[in-house]
Amino acid sequence: xxxxxxLRHAWIAVLALAVLAPSLVSSYDLNLLGRFLAMAILAIxxxxxxxxxxxxxxxxxxxxxxxxxxxxxxLKLASLEPGYLPDxxxxxxxxxxxxxxxxxQYPLFAVLAVVLVPALFAGLFAWLVFRRRxxxxxxxxITQAVALTFATLLTSQQSTTGxxxxxxxxxxxxxxxxxxxxxxxxLYWVTLGLLVAxxxxxxWLIGSRFGTLLRATRDGENRVRFLGxxxxxxxxxxxxxxxxxxxxxxxFFTLHAGVVSPAFVGVVPSIEMIVWxxxxxxxxxxxxxxxxxxVNFAKDIVSSAMPEAWLYVLGLVFILVVTxxxxxxxxxxxxxxxxxxxxxxxxxxxxxxxxx
Amino acid sequence: xxDATLFAGQVFNGxxxxxxxxxxxxxxxxxxxxxxxxxMAHGEMLMLGGYLAYLTYLIVPGxxxxxxxxxxxxxxxxxxxxxMEVTVIRRLSSRPLDTLLATWGVSLILQQAAxxxxxxxxVGVTAPDWLNTGFAIGSLYFPSTRIFIxxxxxxxxxxLGLLIARTRLGLLVRAVNQDRMMAAASGINTRRVDLAVFxxxxxxxxxxxxxxxxLGPVTPTVGQSYIVPAFLVVVMGGLGSxxxxxxxxIILGLVSxxxxxxxxxxxxxxxxxxxxxVFLQFRPQGVVATRSRALEG
Numbered sequence: 001x002x003x004x005x006x007l008r009h010a011w012i013a014v015l016a017l018a019v020l021a022p023s024l025v026s027s028y029d030l031n032l033l034g035r036f037l038a039m040a041i042l043a044i045x046x047x048x049x050x051x052x053x054x055x056x057x058x059x060x061x062x063x064x065x066x067x068x069x070x071x072x073x074x075l076k077l078a079s080l081e082p083g084y085l086p087d088x089x090x091x092x093x094x095x096x097x098x099x100x101x102x103x104x105q106y107p108l109f110a111v112l113a114v115v116l117v118p119a120l121f122a123g124l125f126a127w128l129v130f131r132r133r134x135x136x137x138x139x140x141x142i143t144q145a146v147a148l149t150f151a152t153l154l155t156s157q158q159s160t161t162g163x164x165x166x167x168x169x170x171x172x173x174x175x176x177x178x179x180x181x182x183x184x185x186x187l188y189w190v191t192l193g194l195l196v197a198x199x200x201x202x203x204w205l206i207g208s209r210f211g212t213l214l215r216a217t218r219d220g221e222n223r224v225r226f227l228g229x230x231x232x233x234x235x236x237x238x239x240x241x242x243x244x245x246x247x248x249x250x251x252f253f254t255l256h257a258g259v260v261s262p263a264f265v266g267v268v269p270s271i272e273m274i275v276w277x278x279x280x281x282x283x284x285x286x287x288x289x290x291x292x293x294x295v296n297f298a299k300d301i302v303s304s305a306m307p308e309a310w311l312y313v314l315g316l317v318f319i320l321v322v323t324x325x326x327x328x329x330x331x332x333x334x335x336x337x338x339x340x341x342x343x344x345x346x347x348x349x350x351x352x353x354x355x356x
Numbered sequence: 357x358x359d360a361t362l363f364a365g366q367v368f369n370g371x372x373x374x375x376x377x378x379x380x381x382x383x384x385x386x387x388x389x390x391x392x393x394x395x396m397a398h399g400e401m402l403m404l405g406g407y408l409a410y411l412t413y414l415i416v417p418g419x420x421x422x423x424x425x426x427x428x429x430x431x432x433x434x435x436x437x438x439x440m441e442v443t444v445i446r447r448l449s450s451r452p453l454d455t456l457l458a459t460w461g462v463s464l465i466l467q468q469a470a471x472x473x474x475x476x477x478x479v480g481v482t483a484p485d486w487l488n489t490g491f492a493i494g495s496l497y498f499p500s501t502r503i504f505i506x507x508x509x510x511x512x513x514x515x516l517g518l519l520i521a522r523t524r525l526g527l528l529v530r531a532v533n534q535d536r537m538m539a540a541a542s543g544i545n546t547r548r549v550d551l552a553v554f555x556x557x558x559x560x561x562x563x564x565x566x567x568x569x570x571l572g573p574v575t576p577t578v579g580q581s582y583i584v585p586a587f588l589v590v591v592m593g594g595l596g597s598x599x600x601x602x603x604x605x606i607i608l609g610l611v612s613x614x615x616x617x618x619x620x621x622x623x624x625x626x627x628x629x630x631x632x633x634v635f636l637q638f639r640p641q642g643v644v645a646t647r648s649r650a651l652e653g
Binding site for chain 1: 388448463464591629632636637
């Protein structure tokens, strides 16, 4: 992608457009864009674990949910008059705040929880599974079971999690009133900044020694083992990082959407997250970001025009992309570039021969 | 504290749940052992079986409708499975994770198709009168539907066992299972064996769908509620082993039913998952291991 000088600098234009977006698009579209940028942060995590690590996880919704619920619990408590309990708890007859809700009244704790809870949970889970060399399809199926279990748990513990409806009705964040134009803009820019940081950090990580070993593990785990490396820590770290990115994405999504519920964490949303990256290109950071934006905007358009059609479209696109375009849009773009380059080279050789 | 009747009742329920798990997981385990692919649309084969049962009931009412529905559902699901194998799975045979994803696409489409055709709410299948009875031993009541499900599971297991051990197809399946390249070199059409096993597996799922329709309404997402436990059964059972799959199904069925004495359904689900992960710490190769997982490419 970096051979044409115009393309090499295209990212500057894209970034400039993204920064200026609040004055270019309507506030509704800005809100959508903010949500989808938050999802793009998660998509970058999937590139790390799936594209670079070759480990398919069908449970990213869990970490998206951990981040979303962590921040939502703080927002819920911050929006209350002192002495009151969240509305759904009062409806269910809960008399006092459950112990695991209590620390979330402190904003710092909620922010730390967004990062640390998924990191610890994902790290422990991945270590338990990878250390016994359970991989591939087995790992994918276990993560799917985790997603199902987490969503069921959230739905069934109505009195302390808000159940099926989840958590909503937030008014203030760190003393800033939510829902105003100024707040939406600030949120958007913070999301964008974080996405850029996560993108740059991941690019560096992929280029580092860690990235090389992760790819080597993907392509021939036993060879890496025979060279004397223990592959488990690399896979565990990659999985935990992707979980943290998913959690940050979930937290910002919740801020933009004003709601978090089990509908975002279960089996189907978790696989949809894989679809974004499959469409965009599992081995490309910009592909994953583009995939998250394209699939979600398409979903918004198709499902509001023809709600019935969306699942057909999603299913069919997924089958076709996986079968014929395993590296997604990014892979396709790279192939086209390569072909053009080869053609140019061929013309060059021909000209040279003519001159001789 | 724990009274014996409740315990015995839950043990019976455990075996009844296990028989559903076996029926749902057997087809998955068969094709996974042979082709190393997981069919995410396997749950929709259950759903298809359920709807085919519903349609059969509309056409042939009467007490024996369920006995007609079972072969119809078997053949219908096997046919759809065969179509899937030829159009999607065969193309991706060298990329097992991608097969999983592509078949998930198929699963979405089938679910939405069912929603368009039969509505989102689901249809009911009424069990025939001869299944609406039951008998009691002491204060324990055994409903006939549950016993019928157990019987179907045992019959399917026995039939499949005979097929693998005694028929020519079974011989070919065992040969391909042991060494695909050698089997192909000695003239076995491995692709045809794959297709046959895949059809057989999805057919069993269709059959399971008929059985499920006795327990509750058939909805577009009915397969989803059974498929994740079935996946866990496959993970825990070991590579494509019938004995392993059956044992894992019984263990998980009992864990699920017995834990529900103390816990609600969602917590019991959590416990089941934790149990599988802990179990894999001690036996990562599954209940029955024909091959080691440790050095799989």
